[in-house]
């Protein structure tokens with residue numbers, strides 16, 4: 001099996017192309033290959049597949065084996081891969097990539113000397129109705145809604161970008177104790193399909209810090225859909241303008257929520273780290289906790 005290791009701001013993926021459909025056993029394979037000690041190491045396993053609606057289709061399996069509907073950083077990596085591996089003509093600087101959560105997404109490439117240096121993705125319309133995010137809170141918009149975990153009160157704003165997000169404002173996101181609160185919020189009963197959790201500090205109407213605990217992957221260095229959800233939540237809460245830079249541990253994303261079409265646009269980098277070939281004998285060793 002040939003694979004390419006890629007990342008968007010340190011949110012890293014094992015990318016596989018050439019299959020006709022998602023292979024049986026992809027979930028177990030993701031758990032095995034994403035393991036940072038006994039595998040390749042990644043936040044997710046990404047397949048680039050044929051599509052009837054777009055140039056290509058992306059499917060992403062989190063490192064815990066669960067499938068997500070959407071992934072902003074992976075879409076940028078997939079676009080770079082499609083272009084640089086010649087899966088479209090070199091003249092094509094606009095592509096479409098289908099995801100389960102957002103349909104066919106338009107992607108614009110910045111290309112310098114044959115290399116994709118930045119990708120702007122039309123991430124579509126945010127979903128705000130509580131039950132569609134989904135949360136169990138049946139409101140048109142779930143803004144700063146109380147949530148209790150182990151006796152600590154938080155307030156969350158719920159946004160789906162095709163996948164579910166819960167945005168929580170804190171005093172100092174960069175130093176927030178992700179490891180304690182992230183896993184508990186991810187599986188809180190208010191979120192029937194679990195949730196990605198963003199802890200956010202708004203620095204100015206055009207700048208915010210965000211740290212993320214991802215559903216199915218834990219603490220990652222960046223989350224594209226999380227940055228989009230954060231911008232939307234911040235506009236709805238009157239904390240931000242409609243365009244802002246979201247600073248993550250792995251770097252910055254520029255996010256715009258366009259008033260005219262109600263779509264969210266994400267711009268950021270994508271990198272290839274290495275290519276590899278994998279044979280799959282034996283089993284992953286398991287260490288007892």
Ligand SMILES: N[C@@H](CCC[C@H](N)C(=O)O)C(=O)O
Nearest residue numbers: 068071072073163223224225
């Ligand atoms: N890191 C991603 C989101 C990946 C999927 C997520 N863990 C989920 O289960 O929804 C991004 O860049 O958007």
